[in-house]
Amino acid sequence: MSLKQKLALAAALAFSTQVLADDPLKIGFVYVGPIGDHGWSYQHDQGRLAVEKHFGEAVQTTYVENVNEGADAERTIRRLAQAGNDLIFTTSFGFMNPTARVAADYPDKTFMHATGYKQADNLGTYLSVTYEGRYVTGTAAGLVTESDTIGYIASFPIPEVIRDINATYLGAKAVNPDVQMKVVWVNTWFDPAKEADAANTLMDQGADVIVQHTDSPAPLLAANKRGKWGVGQASDMSHFAPEAHLLSVVNDWGPYYIKQVQAVMDDNWKSEDYWGGISDDVIRIAAINDRLTEAQRSQVDGLIASIGSGEFHPFSGPLKNQAGELKVKEGEHLSQKELAEMNWYVEGIDATSPQ
Structure with a gap:
């Protein structure tokens, strides 16, 4: 060559x-x-x-x-x-x-x-x-509800969704002992018509705060139409209904x-x-409504800081399941493995999972 x-x-x-x-x-x-x-x-x-x-x-x-x-x-x-x-x-x-x-x-x-x-x-x-954001959601909902009834639109009965239902209820119960939560299963991640129907069903049953584990802004818009509160899912949904929007749990x-x-x-x-x-900052709480009182906002902000610092865990004991069986002892909290496998509801939730 x-x-x-x-x-x-x-x-x-x-x-x-x-x-x-x-x-x-x-x-x-x-x-x-x-x-x-x-x-x-x-x-x-x-x-x-x-x-x-x-x-x-x-x-x-x-x-x-x-x-x-x-x-x-x-x-x-x-x-x-x-x-x-x-x-x-x-x-x-x-x-x-x-x-x-x-x-x-x-x-x-x-x-x-x-x-x-x-x-x-x-x-x-x-x-x-997301259960960290849901616990904050529940706390805010428990503070603003006037009917003491929160509505939850659930997608599919997987551990993530069950965790978030439980966390929302626990957060609300921590600030409002009279609160109850109603759950409607829609078996979809995204179907605006189904989501709106579920929101209206929950409001017909007395819910004045609508939380969702589905992805469209339809539940928030339905809540806004009837003068109730709604919560944004995954992104900041405040621009869809600024008056009704309580907060959004944002995934970044x-x-x-x-x-x-x-x-x-x-x-x-x-x-x-x-x-x-x-x-x-993978989970952020966005656009908290300025209709909250100064005391309510302070309580929500303090909770966000406490969870973020690790000082507080949303699934801290004592916790019982629906049957009254002790699942988490006082002074302990659920492990990541236990959370990943969660298939039970905490005491006080009147709901069952679809088959």
Whole structure:
């Protein structure tokens, strides 16, 4: 080989190496609802946009919205892997088994699943500790309710939802011993018509504060129409009904997504089961209504600070279940494992889970 040919080959190899080095990290996101739901999927997509803004041309992101939990989810996740995505975030509890199956087939790619509990060397889990925000919600609701009745719109009977129902009730009961909570199950994450119907059913039953574990602003708008209180889910929903909006429990995924992307880029990502709450701003309490009195606002703010500092845990004992059995002793609180498996209601909640 002549010197000229050697130089040409070296230049070609250098160019090839530079192209490979400059290839963006391809990242896929799978959403259970539309990014316009103004709730859960919207906030995850805000996290995706934060990744794009932070890393610029170093990343290339793709998202798929409105993905049904089950076979559709597995097909979608597998297509993203086949399309060359190096990191895939799947963002609903029902995506857990499909994610685990695809991750097993693509050990050279990194997968992260929100709200689940199955991990592998290339599969991590993460969730926001929404029960902290729900306890604050319950406290605020217990302070403002005039009917002593709170309504809760529940999506699916999974531990996350049951935890949040319990936390809301405990927060309300701590400041209002006469409070009761009514629960309506809608078996959907996002269906504005169903959500509005559920809100009206609860208000017909006397609820004057509506809390939701569904993703559209429809319950808040229904509460506003009837002069009641509503609570924003996942994002700040105050602009939909400023008068009726009590507060919003906001999920801020941007910093966490940026951290995980950087770890993959640096080749030091490790599987973990991450729970992010008020202390690290993954959960934020936004737009607390200024109709609260100074004393009420002070109580809510103090609670947020206490939970954030670790001084107070929402599931502190003594706690009993519906049957009156002691589940948490005084001076103790539920562990992360116990919270992850929660399938029981605290004493005082008159609700059952659908089969």
